[in-house]
Ligand code: ATP
């Protein structure tokens with residue numbers, strides 16, 4: 076019979092990779108807790124209407140990337156393509172918005188895209204949202220928090236911050252008209268995709284990757300010339316705050332975002348090390364969304380980072396120590412029935428006394444050579460060996476499996492009396 080394959084673009088994350096994911100998750104959750112953010116866990120499925128109303132009808136996501144289906148009741152539901160909409164829905168529904176609120180979440184998102192490196196159909200985001208603060212000090216907090224995270228992950232030199240302001244909705248309207256007239260006059264030189272967007276979502280043309288279109292845009296009006304006074308003051312203040320904190324950034328006047336709900340500040344953290352999928356994190360302000368989804372007017376700002384891209388980048392920059400991949404610190408080998416009994420009893424006691432040690436006990440029998448090969452493959456630093464001799468002398472043989480340990484002057488192998496096993500292991504793993 077043929078094998079059933081996973082759905083295209085929906086990947087398994089294997090035990091060799093999960094340590095990278097855990098490192099990322101742990102670093103993020105610790106950091107966000109230290110800034111006073113509370114974790115919220117949200118459903119993976121929401122009503123389709125939620126995304127239509129928030130992300131926007133004429134965006135790539137809503138037009139052609141959503142996994143939507145009718146449930147048995149005939150209601151249209153959608154696997155969430157992003158987290159902000161659900162987070163706002165929950166914050167309104169659960170009455171979380173009376174006071175300034177800092178929230179974060181993590182989990183899988185779903186978009187029907189063309190799978191490639193750093194782009195899947197099921198991917199994972201960590202999202203951060205702050206509600207109830209209109210001033211750019213909150214935007215700055217988010218950016219500095221991200222920068223701190225990149226440093227903690229060893230990515231400080233690999234990502235660049237690009238920022239822009241989209242202005243108020245009225246300013247954006249005015250800019251949009253100016254851009255459309257400019258491009259309409261040059262429509263023959265526009266690529267097909269951009270021509271289509273000219274009517275539906277002209278701002279998205281700004282981040283077209285087609286060289287001819289980019290050249291055309293060099294002469295186009297820029298958003299900065301149309302900014303309303305408040306947006307422009309806030310943007311200047313944000314730049315000032317970033318400078319005061321020593322945070323480098325680049326103003327990219329063509330930076331727009333793929334979702335309709337943004338206003339004022341938008342930003343992306345970009346790397347050149349992942350090919351075309353270079354944006355590892357994106358976000359900005361969305362002051363109108365809460366009201367648009369039925370809540371009281373509440374200013375808001377947030378961002379989401381792509382976990383797959385961050386993990387790729389962590390692997391690329393060598394931020395991950397190969398030792399983290401080891402499944403075990405200790406691998407217990409036992410040959411013979413009496414040896415197995417002695418080994419099991421000893422390991423139970425070691426687990427009681429040294430619960431932080433990862434111990435893999437050999438199962439399934441086999442000779443010494445066979446079991447030691449497994450011990451080596453486990454990545455463990457130490458093998459504990461029980462055979463007839465050890466049973467007779469009530470001891471255990473401790474063998475260092477990694478070269479560095481042997482070089483440090485620790486002999487490759489030593490006999491340890493049973494009653495000294497725990498203290499010996501404690502000393503070995505203390506350094
Ligand atoms: P892109 O321009 O790369 O399509 P986007 O603007 O659609 O990204 P956002 O909706 O802002 O992305 O999502 C925030 C982050 O989530 C992105 O910066 C990226 O790191 C990640 N991301 C988005 N879509 C995918 C995907 N299909 N596969 C993997 N990661 C993704």
Ligand code: MG
Pocket residue numbers: 333
């Ligand atoms: Mg996209």
